[in-house]
Amino acid sequence: MKRGKIRLKKKLKQFKSMHICLFLLLITVSGLALAGVTAGTLLVYQRQMLSGRTTELQEYGLALSNRISASGFPSVQGTQLGAELAAAANIFDGRIVVVDGNLKVVSDTFNYEVGKILISKPVIECVRGISGQRVTKGENYVELTLPVMQNGGRENVGAIILRASLEEQNAGFERVEAWMLAFDAVLMCAVGLVAFYASTAMVRPFKAIIASIQHVTDGYMEDVVSIRGFNEVERISDSFNEMLREMKKVEESRQEFVSNVSHELKTPMTSMKVLADSLIAQEEAPVEMYREFMEDINDEIEREDKIINDLLSLVKLGRKNGEMHIAQVSINELLEIILRRIKPLAQNRNIELVFESFRPVLATVDEVKLSLAISNLIENAVKYNVDEGNVRVSLNADHKYFYITVADSGIGIPEAAQPFVFDRFYRVDKARSRETGGTGLGLAITKSVILRHKGTIKLYSRENEGTTFTVRVPLSYIPD
Ligand code: ADP
DSSP states (O other): OHHHHHHHHHHHHHTTOHHHHHHHHHHHHHHHHHHHHHHHHHHHHHHHHHHHHHHHHHHHHHHHHHHHHHTTTTOOTTSHHHHHHHHHHHHTTOEEEEEETTSBEEEETTSSSTTSBOOOHHHHHHHTTSOSOEEEEOSSEEEEEEEEEETTTTEEEEEEEEEEEOHHHHHHHHHHHHHHHHHHHHHHHHHHHHHHHHHHHHHHHHHHHHHHHHHHHTTOTTOOOOOOSSHHHHHHHHHHHHHHHHHHHHHHHHHHHHHHHHHHHHHHHHHHHHHHHHHHHOTTOOHHHHHHHHHHHHHHHHHHHHHHHHHHHHHHHHOTTOOOOEEEEEHHHHHHHHHHHHHHHHHHTTOEEEEEESSOOEEEEEHHHHHHHHHHHHHHHHHTSOTTOEEEEEEEEOSSEEEEEEEEOSOOOOGGGGGGTTSTTOOSSHHHHHHTTOOSOHHHHHHHHHHHTTOEEEEEEETTTEEEEEEEEESSOOOO
């Protein structure tokens, strides 16, 4: 039962193919159009055939009716007139019946009904003068009933019924119908071929795109898809190339990141190895030297540890579904705590640390992450400052966002370097950054945190004058 269902599903899936759908659509539309034209043509042909036969019958009927009223009515059967009627009936392969005013058959070219009463609606209506003439159609005949008038056309004295055979016409119609159906069958075969080629041609570019995508999936990322044809296909091809370019960029940046990480992690290792080697090389090294070298090794371990921690933070922040611990936080308090922690660092170099709060601000944020982001900015403002310089931190808010500004009077960032400072491992002055314990990941982390909060961060800086970072974050956290 289950297997049968799966087989049916597979069969139905074939009909999802664009090729088959297009083919069926073309065939159906053409078939319906052809059927419509054929049916219309046959209908018109049939109507014309019938109207031709009826006109012919009416001409005869009128002449006969006049002839009957002029001569010897109601005695018709067996007279000269009766013979004339028989000859006329022969001409259109039919039958002529004449009735008198009492509906009694006075003449019948078939001799079946003479003397009988003929009760039929058209005959009654004609005899009573209700209608002039009546045409009735059967499967194989057409019948005309018309009155017989006397006294100069003032008195209905009877009726004449002319029945003409349609057998010949029907046979003609059937022949035409057979021809048309044969013609339709040939035409449908031709349409089938055209539909097949047209649908194949329409689907071909898509197949080419699929093949190209497969090629890229197989690892040939450098190949671009170049398929020309319908506008839509060209657009798919162009969009795919755009996506490919983006993927290449991501891949390049990934490779660069991996190489940077390896390099950054290797540097402290190299230093530790040099320190350890030189201790091993000296047979009788004094204890002070051991102590000094071990302190240096310890510093390198701490540095390595910091790089790894920063990298982990960055990776976690980069994850789209990474957890955010959102809660309502007083941003004033958060800034005060950060400043209290950084104050000793600033005091060491006589740097003035000023906090300016324009209003109390409550916001729903991830406290730990935001604290890390703002700490990086303020620490940088101290690290890249001049002795006896100053750092001003301000907090403001409107109905939608809160704004934090960190401005310093430090060394500034050259204009050429400004677009890159948020890149991972980018440092304007490697030596200075290293001296101050920087990893080159601080601003990348800050930017990631602000972006996770759907905020923005901007930088204004002039060399040797100072740098200002402005951060704007929504007061209410906006989830992804
Ligand atoms: P680092 O760990 O090196 O401080 P960051 O990502 O925090 O790394 O900063 C990247 C680089 O941007 C720093 O190395 C420094 O050259 C520059 N920079 C950051 N903040 C400031 C600032 N306030 N003043 C001057 N230069 C800065």
